[in-house]
Amino acid sequence: MKVKKYVAETMQDAIFKVKADLGPDAIILNTSKFKTGGFLGLFTRTMVEVVAGVEEKNTENEQQNNLALQEIVELKNMVYEMHKSWENDRFLQELPEEMIEIYKYLNEQGVYNTLSKEIIKLLDKRNPETRDELLSCLKLILREYIGEGQGIVLNGQKKVVAFVGATGVGKTTTIAKLAAHFVLDEGRKVCLITTDTYRIAAVQQLQTYSDIINIPIHVVYNEKELEKLLNFDLKGKYDLILIDTAGSSWNDRFQLGRLKRLFKDNLIDEVHLILSLNTKSHIQKEIIEKFSIVKPDKLLLTKLDEANKFGDLLNIRNFCKLPYSYITMGQNVPDDIKTADVDILVDYLIGDLDV
Template sequence: MKVKKYTGETMQDVIFQVKADLGPEAVIVNKRKFKKGGLFGFFGREMFEVVAALEAKSADSIAELSDSKGEEADDIVEISNYGRNSKKIERTKIQKTASKDPENKNAIKEFITDLKTAADSAAEKKNRKDQLDKEEIKVGLSEKSNKQQSNHHKNSQQYEENQQQNNKKQDFNNRQKVEPQKVENEESQLTAAQKLQNKFQNKSSGSSDQSKKLNNSNQLYNYLLDQGVDSRNVNLFLKQMDSQIDGDDSDFENQLKEFLAVYFADNGEINLTADQKIISFIGPTGVGKTTTMAKIAAHFAVDKNKKVGLITADTYRIAAVEQLQTYSKIIDIPFAVCYSSSRLEEMIRGQFRNCDLILIDTPGSSWKDQLQLGRLKGYVDHSFVDQVHLLLSLNTKSSDLRSIVSKFSELEPDRVLLTKLDETSSYGDIINIKENYNLPLSYLTFGQDVPEDLEAATADQIYKYLFGDFYA
């Protein structure tokens, strides 16, 4: 049996150390809380200590245990409650299970037999009732058939005409039911990106209706308001657009495309140079940081053949470490857990020194909790972190998005990464974020597939989301 002692400032940190070292099958033998430092027991720092054990499962260890205890191991059983109130009792006093007690086993067999007998009896009664119902139906059909035959010669012509009409109606109804069902089944197998592309293609095929297009600034103004863009930001957007294009609205679509290319010129994905690049991801809880990191890691490791490393500091969320570790094994890239921001730079300079790109997953924080936001400062230190990407879910209310960006601005994010574009139909906050904070966008995500549901936040991609219903 492997027994080790762990200490930490919080019980959660200690538990994660145990799981990371001994694995999920480790058992907590003892735990205590004590104070470290201080003066005469006062002003000390509260610490937690855990003694954990991992039971050896090999055949040799079992044999050694049996030899050391001798006959006593056969007669005496020690019942342990993780180090509390342990006691030894005779094996003969332990209640036997059904598998070791013939009497209990026979009783269970009799009980199962009674159940089967009752079920067979009920099934037999049901079969007899079904048989009687079938005979009554046959008799009724026979009588009905006789009546129809007696009147057949009188109404044969009318009957044939009605039958033909009914067949035509039935064929039409069947076609109406089958075709939508077939289309629905095909669409259910598509990814979010394919569905979006089909949506744009369908709109394009029916774009002959000129009334559905945006033909001037007045129509664009009303449309952006409907998309959730603040009226102030709509005026700023149109003012910039009018200053860069001429007043001719004959080719309004191309003018809008050209302006967006300038408006979102600072957007773009992570650009790797000859030097190592370190990217840290921050954002509120549930925004999708871990999945997005896996998408970006797979994109650079698989598609671009770069050396990528993953570091997670999210030791607060259950299974966050296991999730990112699973992705790292699938992609075959190095992975590590950082329990303290003070060790982050040392870890990067050590085991990740040969990586082209290092992605750091930070704990999700509530934008209302200043203490949680303060803990993230060590993971976004611009002295060794090249870029900080703030992740925002586009299905969040506009008022909450403003508060989130305002609070997280204390960590000095360099770019914004938008997630869950497939879970909303309003994309006006893309312009709100640009106008209010002037933060460039890096990526757009629109599903759970790794790495497919990830696109660089180029002007063309944003154009499809904002105006795809009209021009795509």
């Protein structure tokens, strides 16, 4: 029991103090009066002293309840895991050996378990009879999940395309690769804009590429300058304008807010959200959610050369249906980039599958 002493001028005040401090369950253990103050026995005041206590049973109970709840949650999780593994075993038992191999392979590639199962079920339904049939059915299913890649298609149109993404995913390098491709392979008039004015080196980095490819570059500091460039100074002069942006952490609301303001006037035809494939799946999900603020049209995947698993090519589909535009697989400008051809992506995913 928690016991405390309260002093007040009246019993009522003392009890009020007790209740306020110990709550309605408090009990009075002792009361007494005493005199205080005054001079030579005059002007003294009579005070009331109350000793009250409250059972600490409640907090102990609360702790016990919390412990019990925690145990229940742990037990529930255990049952769920057991059920999952039992279901898994049953699921596997009913499958032919080659399908089990494929299922395991997809799991090793980091494909979400539910997604692997879904794919195996679809495969099983198609009832392939030979090994070749099995592989081509699997490829067809994966193709459907991954979807056709959609690079930048000009078809006589002039386009403004912006690239956004987390810090260091390869935005600037990818823009240089694309600029070189459109200038050298397609003979287009290309111009670069950078809004990445936070790091001095960032402008310099793009400037170096623009010098090598021999195309103009503009640096803009705010949305007004961007609007002026796109609406007046550069309007109609280039087949393709590529916009680089400052990398922002997906938690950086300031940078994301700035991006949103930059893009608000519908001056941009396509926004590509760049994702590095060496980032963990659950973080990809967060990044896609955070960057949805700038309404990306396509996803561009970088650093495939650094990834050792390719399950995310499918996992990303679970939370985002935007088409893949390009993939990059190295630091070399301009070579290490390809349109996100669905067959190439399927090969990345099941290239060394042997059933």
